Ligand code: OAD
């Protein structure tokens with residue numbers, strides 16, 4: 670039943686919170702609209718940052734520290750194997766702001782909802798990688814380029830536009846195979862990539878613990894945990910035992 674990929678197969682993968690669940694990071698939908706015990710509108714909107722920067726900053730510092738306690742799981746590693754086989758023919762698009770895909774070794778990777786490890790200056794656009802060091806203890810970080818105080822988390826908040834949308838949509842429209850892993854299909858525009866891929870003729874594969882909202886659009890759906898299913902699926906796709 671499973672497909673086999675050629676080296677030339679163009680593949681786009683969309684991952685969501687479910688792929689990091691087995692590493693110990695809670696998904697959004699599992700938290701009843703809360704994110705690590707906070708209401709999303711209190712910590713993940715531009716208005717929240719304006720109204721209460723201390724709360725928002727503290728929240729993201731907590732999320733950054735959590736990254737130090739988690740490691741990639743077999744699902745992240747399986748995608749690295751797939752990239753080894755497909756090379757530039759694989760584009761990995763993640764909605765996750767954790768760094769587990771890159772720590773596992775994925776290279777051709779777009780973080781469409783931003784990255785916990787990065788800060789951005791709203792004035793000059795400077796982006797700073799800020800989590801391995803003293804910045805984890807800092808109360809705010811000033812921009813070293815233009816001097817503006819208080820760089821913001823480089824996170825796409827509600828009411829903001831995801832990053833690199835044009836590049837992603839072009840790749841989705843062009844791909845032969847589209848694979849969605851660990852995402853509930855609730856949050857647009859990411860949830861719309863499946864429909865676009867399907868409309869453009871891609872073979873669409875879903876891997877998720879529960880059937881996601883848009884499950885009917887998949888040509889193949891594999892229900893279960895990504896860390897348990899993906900290693901074998903990748904082996905079957907690349908034709909090894
Ligand atoms: P959700 O929390 O909405 O969905 C996670 C999905 O993963 C659910 O459908 C679960 O059934 C599934 N799941 C849980 N554990 C799994 C496992 N071990 N293996 C496979 N699947 C598993 O997360 P996302 O779809 O990523 O946006 O949410 C999308 C966006 O909504 C997030 O990026 C975030 C949030 O609001 C922003 O922060 C902008």
Ligand code: ZN
Nearest residue numbers: 790793812815
């Ligand atoms: Zn600046």
